[in-house]
Amino acid sequence: MTINLMLLTAMIIAALWTVMGRSLLKASIGLALTSAIITILMFRLDSPLAAVFELSVCTGLITAVFVSTISLTKPLTFPEIKKLSKDRNKRFRYLPMIIILVGMALAYINLKMDFSAVREALPEGAHETDVRNVLWNTRQLDIFGQIIMILTGTFGVIILFKGTRKR
Amino acid sequence: MNELYWRIFLNFSFFIIMLFIAGFYCILVTRNLIRVMIGLELLIKAVTLFLVVACYVSGQAALGQALIITLIVMEVVMIAVLAGVVLSIYRHNNSLDARRLRELKG
Incomplete structure (x- = not known):
């Protein structure tokens, strides 16, 4: 638990650095750092697949999107x-x-405060442990939702960039 | 629920609330559109972490992972589209200041 608390404190510090830093580039790096710390916490909380997704997509891809967006805009003068x-x-x-x-x-x-009544009311957990079964059997519709979202995003980005090129 | 799991849930929840406040404050206070995106990202990160903890303490880690994967996909799509919108606004106004959006017609 001590390690978790240290990681959580580091996450808050990284988030504050992200929000309060002057440079946008440093803010995006701070965001990647926050994401990396969340990845470690996910590994510690028995969610390795989600952690890998978080590391590759949120720490990598989204930071790349931020950096490219920043680089496409004009830097401010002194x-x-x-x-x-x-x-x-x-x-x-x-x-x-x-x-x-x-x-x-x-x-x-x-x-x-005493939360014992709330704690007692919550159920004990022992459920499906294989994420593949959940993803492909219980939450099949999510996959379709994800595909639709990705297509919508692609379409949106194409429309936006097409519009700017014409202008 | 087990006392240890409950303690973990409470401790994580407190830090998640702080992360949420940081993101929300960033969106409220800043005028730069890229910073608004960064604040939104922080909010989503707080929600993601809360899902992980809630699923861990309730023993639904597999279901939680499936939900988080969906959330991450939506997050990426949202950020990509937002980046496109921000760049379009920048090319139109030559500025990233959110106050300039008031000058839009329509």
């Missing part, structure tokens, strides 16, 4: 960066305070 960073610092300075306050409130709730 005076613009200076002006914007002042404004950004003003807007983002409350976030660490909010996170710390929420953390303290949640820790207080955890220590003081």
